[in-house]
Amino acid sequence: MTGRLVAAAAALALIAAACTGAPGTDLAATGNTGTTATSGATTGDDGVEDGTDQPGEADTETTGSTVATSSGSSSGSGSGRSGGDSTPTTTGATPTTSASPGAFTSTLWSGRDDTRGITDDEIVICAHAALTYGAAFNTGEEDLNVYWTEINSQGGVHGRSVRVEYENDNYSPDTAVQAASACKDNHDPFMIIGGIGFDQIPAVREWAETNEVLYFHHTATVNGTQGKQYSYTGLPTTEKTGEMFAEVVISKFAGKRVGIIKRASENWEPGIVGFKALAERHGVDIAVERSAQVNKGNYLDDIVALRNADVEVAFIWLNALETTEFILQAKNQAYSPQFLVFPFNLITQTVGEDALDPPLMGVAMFNGYSFGDRSGEFARYADDLDEFERQYAEHRPSADIGGVGGDLLFLNWQGQKALHKLLVQCGPDCTRNRFVELLHGFKQKLSTSVCTLDYTRPGPGNDKRGGWDLSVLQAYRAPDGNVNFHNIHTCVEHLI
Amino acid sequence: MDLTALFDRPEQMLLIGVLNGVIYGLMALGIALVYRGTRTINFAQGELGTLSLFAAWWLSTDLGLPWFIGALGALALAGGVGVGFERVVVRSMVQASRSTVTVATIGLLTLLLAFELKFFGASPRHVDAPIGGRGIEIFDVFVSPTQMLSFVVLAGSAIGLGAALRRTDFGLGVLAAAQDPDATRLVGVPLARVTAFVWGLGAVLAAVAALLNEPTIGTFAPGFATLLFVKAIIAAVVGGLSNLNGAVVGGIVVGVVEQAINDVFAGAAFQNASLVGLVVMVLLVLLVLPGGIFAASRTRAAA
Numbered sequence: 169m170t171g172r173l174v175a176a177a178a179a180l181a182l183i184a185a186a187c188t189g190a191p192g193t194d195l196a197a198t199g200n201t202g203t204t205a206t207s208g209a210t211t212g213d214d215g216v217e218d219g220t221d222q223p224g225e226a227d228t229e230t231t232g233s234t235v236a237t238s239s240g241s242s243s244g245s246g247s248g249r250s251g252g253d254s255t256p257t258t259t260g261a262t263p264t265t266s267a268s269p270g271a272f273t274s275t276l277w278s279g280r281d282d283t284r285g286i287t288d289d290e291i292v293i294c295a296h297a298a299l300t301y302g303a304a305f306n307t308g309e310e311d312l313n314v315y316w317t318e319i320n321s322q323g324g325v326h327g328r329s330v331r332v333e334y335e336n337d338n339y340s341p342d343t344a345v346q347a348a349s350a351c352k353d354n355h356d357p358f359m360i361i362g363g364i365g366f367d368q369i370p371a372v373r374e375w376a377e378t379n380e381v382l383y384f385h386h387t388a389t390v391n392g393t394q395g396k397q398y399s400y401t402g403l404p405t406t407e408k409t410g411e412m413f414a415e416v417v418i419s420k421f422a423g424k425r426v427g428i429i430k431r432a433s434e435n436w437e438p439g440i441v442g443f444k445a446l447a448e449r450h451g452v453d454i455a456v457e458r459s460a461q462v463n464k465g466n467y468l469d470d471i472v473a474l475r476n477a478d479v480e481v482a483f484i485w486l487n488a489l490e491t492t493e494f495i496l497q498a499k500n501q502a503y504s505p506q507f508l509v510f511p512f513n514l515i516t517q518t519v520g521e522d523a524l525d526p527p528l529m530g531v532a533m534f535n536g537y538s539f540g541d542r543s544g545e546f547a548r549y550a551d552d553l554d555e556f557e558r559q560y561a562e563h564r565p566s567a568d569i570g571g572v573g574g575d576l577l578f579l580n581w582q583g584q585k586a587l588h589k590l591l592v593q594c595g596p597d598c599t600r601n602r603f604v605e606l607l608h609g610f611k612q613k614l615s616t617s618v619c620t621l622d623y624t625r626p627g628p629g630n631d632k633r634g635g636w637d638l639s640v641l642q643a644y645r646a647p648d649g650n651v652n653f654h655n656i657h658t659c660v661e662h663l664i
Numbered sequence: 665m666d667l668t669a670l671f672d673r674p675e676q677m678l679l680i681g682v683l684n685g686v687i688y689g690l691m692a693l694g695i696a697l698v699y700r701g702t703r704t705i706n707f708a709q710g711e712l713g714t715l716s717l718f719a720a721w722w723l724s725t726d727l728g729l730p731w732f733i734g735a736l737g738a739l740a741l742a743g744g745v746g747v748g749f750e751r752v753v754v755r756s757m758v759q760a761s762r763s764t765v766t767v768a769t770i771g772l773l774t775l776l777l778a779f780e781l782k783f784f785g786a787s788p789r790h791v792d793a794p795i796g797g798r799g800i801e802i803f804d805v806f807v808s809p810t811q812m813l814s815f816v817v818l819a820g821s822a823i824g825l826g827a828a829l830r831r832t833d834f835g836l837g838v839l840a841a842a843q844d845p846d847a848t849r850l851v852g853v854p855l856a857r858v859t860a861f862v863w864g865l866g867a868v869l870a871a872v873a874a875l876l877n878e879p880t881i882g883t884f885a886p887g888f889a890t891l892l893f894v895k896a897i898i899a900a901v902v903g904g905l906s907n908l909n910g911a912v913v914g915g916i917v918v919g920v921v922e923q924a925i926n927d928v929f930a931g932a933a934f935q936n937a938s939l940v941g942l943v944v945m946v947l948l949v950l951l952v953l954p955g956g957i958f959a960a961s962r963t964r965a966a967a
């Protein structure tokens with residue numbers, strides 16, 4: 169009897185695990201700890217107009233109706249190594265040409281709610297991010313706050329210090345909502361920013377709507393944003409990212425048989441839908457498509473299925489650790505197609521030499537980072553790279569920016585910098601409504617390492633989505649001997 | 665959902681299922697042993713395996729010692745933690761219900777996770793395989809030397825453990841301790857030693873499973889064996905929970921069924937399809953054979 173009871177209890181526990189995901193099963197997601205709301209990509213300039221941008225080419229796209237560039241604050245100011253001044257020179261002082269609200273008037277908050285988290289002395293921002301279970305990149309809160317340490321040491325934003333608090337979302341949608349709620353209850357922030365997580369962000373987006381909290385998040389699906397009033401992103405959508413992967417296939421691997429291994433998730437699926445729609449329109453042969461559960465661990469069946477179908481280009485729509493495992497296991501099966509992945513150095517540094525045979529390739533909403541390297545496309549945002557490395561050497565020398573988490577820290581840094589520039593442009597009288605008004609009609613390149621933010625495009629929901637450009641990265645042998653990713657296309661909207 | 669996938673390359677499906685199932689069986693063996701000896705489910709079983717991988721990594725990769733030294737260190741650490749947990753926690757809960765002790769193992773799981781994150785971090789690491797090389801190709805699938813070794817270890821462990829439990833006084837003491845601890849003590853069986861042995865050996869089996877699984881996966885990090893544990897406990901329940909042979913067979917069954925589900929739902933965005941399918945399988949087994957798949961043969965034997 170006891171045995172039967174225990175067996176039944178175990179079965180119930182398993183049902184719970186199956187339905188909710190067992191503890192720790194979301195380990196190590198792509199970029200989890202990133203808190204970069206706008207962390208966007210990158211550098212150089214957009215590449216949209218002519219696709220022939222050269223290092224050093226300026227891209228001052230302040231065509232936006234509302235926002236004038238704040239003096240010396242980047243906005244595409246030259247991207248060469250000695251390019252324009254992208255350092256936060258406006259900190260602590262009112263920008264000479266601060267943003268002025270355009271036609272859009274926000275009344276989302278009134279009274280005290282409009283100034284929550286912002287006082288004469290301080291701006292409080294709270295981030296939900298994967299600090300434990302998902303933290304495959306081995307970065308902690310202290311590593312992520314370097315940018316604000318620097319800004320605060322220079323006097324903050326219009327005299328206000330910026331305090332960023334973190335709540336752990338464990339890279340899980342349920343805990344992400346709990347983390348957002350804890351952000352609100354414990355820190356009463358000006359805004360909540362959402363780290364990487366296709367599954368986490370949609371959940372928090374819903375929560376933000378009902379709780380009327382300003383939410384600035386990382387990439388997520390278009391689906392579900394329509395009608396939302398409180399959520400904004402500075403990055404391209406999941407769908408757009410999938411389409412860009414398809415453009416890589418069409419432009420670089422024409423005529424090759426393609427296979428897809430993807431996360432079985434409704435929040436990830438739109439990226440695949442975007443990929444397939446564009447790929448099939450261009451006659452790409454998608455030979456096999458397989459779903460994998462979170463942290464599946466053993467991908468032998470998927471690898472064998474791809475090989476059985478003679479797949480030459482394998483599009484891996486999984487998180488960084490899962491991708492790493494997949495590639496390692498494929499190599500053990502003597503299978504080396506062209507892998508298309510989310511390009512994190514975690515993957516290349518873990519896979520090692522095999523990441524170069526053939527070189528892994530990927531699409532990212534951030535720009536590559538390789539410690540100390542300023543060659544090639546890195547030259548476009550060398551000033552930001554210099555500043556990033558200087559700040560970490562000064563404020564956080566223990567952070568291993570040359571290691572597996574270096575590119576994630578740079579990604580985070582880019583996002584913090586973009587957010588800082590926005591706060592500066594929001595002005596000394598910044599409120600939540602004013603910040604939202606700033607974004608509406610905003611089009612500007614905030615820094616050499618951040619792609620143009622553009623909230624001006626017509627179309628439903630596009631006033632909440634500012635990211636349109638992506639970067640294409642490829643594995644290479646870095647000067648320090650590591651195998652890392654570097655950009656081969658920087659901040660481009662299309663390859664075809 | 666595509667049922668025709670079952671008939672595409674069934675020999676590959678079976679082979680992959682068995683290869684995975686062997687590891688599930690190894691982990692399930694430890695779960696079944698602890699349950700058999702103490703009537704407790706050790707929810708930290710998987711994480712004990714992960715902890716042992718960190719020990720192996722530290723010794724063999726970080727310090728550069730030979731693989732077998734790392735493996736021995738891993739086994740010793742796992743066994744030590746198992747015995748230590750029994751000494752410090754289980755023994756002090758002698759009057760507590762078995763459910764309470766089971767909850768304590770969840771505490772151990774959390775503690776191990778926290779320890780790993782604190783001292784090793786979350787970045788993925790790798791431990792070399794015990795035997796190098798790509799292995800042999802069967803049905804267009806390379807079976808690595810480590811996977812072949814896993815077969816041998818699983819068979820050896822199951823047969824050896826089964827024999828030891830049935831044919832030695834100490835083994836019989838293990839069985840008796842779970843049935844009636846007081847009576848066992850009264851007849852002179854060293855109960856403390858018996859339970860310490862069970863917890864220690866259970867942890868060692870977790871380490872063996874992890875060491876043999878990691879080279880196939882390629883990396884490990886805190887929480888590495890969580891999903892492995894879930895599948896292993898399904899295997900143990902299917903096999904009858906306290907039946908060692910059942911755990912082995914249950915592991916293989918789980919591996920093959922999981923593979924069939926994976927193939928059938930390969931094209932569908934059905935989150936955790938295989939886990940859901942395995943849970944349904946467990947419920948069906950419990951409904952039809954509450955004592956696991958070996959219950960029928962036991963019943964017949966008893967009759």
